[in-house]
Amino acid sequence: MASTRKRGGKPVAPQAKHEELRRALLAEVTDMQPHTPLPTERDIAARHAVSRNTVRQALNALEAAGSVYRVQGAGTFVASRVISKSLSLTSFTEDMRARDLRPESRLLTAGVVRAGTRVAEDLGIEPDAEVVRITRLRLADGSPMCLENVHLPAARVPGLAEEDLTGSLYDLLAERYRLEAHAAEQIVRAVDLDDTESALLGVPPGTSGLRVYRVGLDRRDSPIEATTTTYRADRYDIRFTVRRNQS
């Protein structure tokens, strides 16, 4: 295994062996026909000069990602790529780029308001505490995709309302405030759009939309943001793979 385990001046992605191996195997696997058997774990270990446990770490990740499947006693095989994309936490910007669409923002409102009960509870603050509220119309390839309504605890983002809010909010939060969501609780439902929403999204009144309510959490499960996003039903869907419970 190539031993590129250095560190530059910056905390550039450090590479564990199992992670390097995972990438190498993923590259091979994507060029192979579904159901083709991979080499045995012992073969891979010998070939890459690592222990079998390290191979298993890499394969576990690939299996969790839906790239391969394993059958005890038989072997490890290339999965058929139907979608094979498990749901992960993404910003609108990332989400659109993954769909090969150009993301864009129009700022509608930005200001400081009282939290209110629902948001306060989800953010773990008092109902009369201040939150920064930002509403934006988000576009993909120049036409409306969704409405975003973000709430952030004002105490954690001083001066945010004065920043440039037309780009990726997640990037801004990470760079300026060191706030990074590593997980989120989401609730997805279908709604009838009201007149304001349908006008902004450019669809006929009374059509349906997909509403996603998300509470973003940092590494220690402390809430960072509570966001409601309302998507056009005709342009947006959510695709993912689910697996059987192991428990």
Added chain:
Amino acid sequence: MASTRKRGGKPVAPQAKHEELRRALLAEVTDMQPHTPLPTERDIAARHAVSRNTVRQALNALEAAGSVYRVQGAGTFVASRVISKSLSLTSFTEDMRARDLRPESRLLTAGVVRAGTRVAEDLGIEPDAEVVRITRLRLADGSPMCLENVHLPAARVPGLAEEDLTGSLYDLLAERYRLEAHAAEQIVRAVDLDDTESALLGVPPGTSGLRVYRVGLDRRDSPIEATTTTYRADRYDIRFTVRRNQS
């Protein structure tokens, strides 16, 4: 660790040590306050007389399930339970029971039809091959929750249309045909219900619904079923936790 690793006459759930340990830790964790530190991995290993790797297997599962979180150099902690329920493959019956609702079925139609292009492609069969099509109205606590439109390759489920189709189809498939979905690809979107749908679901015409298209796959990623389920927007939502990509 209690050594209950026997086998009855039937292939009753065999218990690996890491699985027993996972259950034991989960039971402890659910009685603790969020952010309480767990014992160190080395402590747990010593206390349960297993190796540290086995402890890590158990903790990995708990972390993936959102029950605990780990901070390198600091420790492992009880996660705050906001929802902490990752999406897993469930049947309607299981889904309703998890919500403390009583599931029920009304069979609308059952018969053999030609697959059609979309379903044929997703099931991996010819477009003019036969599929069993079953449509059902599903109720929760006695009132309509969703419409189900199931397609199964006729070749794999001979005689299915004559069975009792008012219970859990997943159970029936598992018992009679040894067909068990272990993963599924899902597409979620919002739709405007048509007149037939809204009448059956008991909601005003023109309201919105949540439509889930699912292709169920067996252990070897071979398609078993293609199902469209249309839920009432006012009674149903999807809740789950997402995490940041490790890659």
Added chain:
DNA sequence: AAGTGGTCTAGACCACCCA
């Protein structure tokens, strides 16, 4: 019966957090 993935061990060193 041979070979596969699944589990488990005992030990080691590293990167990171915190007092």
Added chain:
DNA sequence: GGGTGGTCTAGACCACTTC
């Protein structure tokens, strides 16, 4: 600097599939 989780090793046995 001491303790934590993160990684890695070399070896072993088991359960299962396949021939």
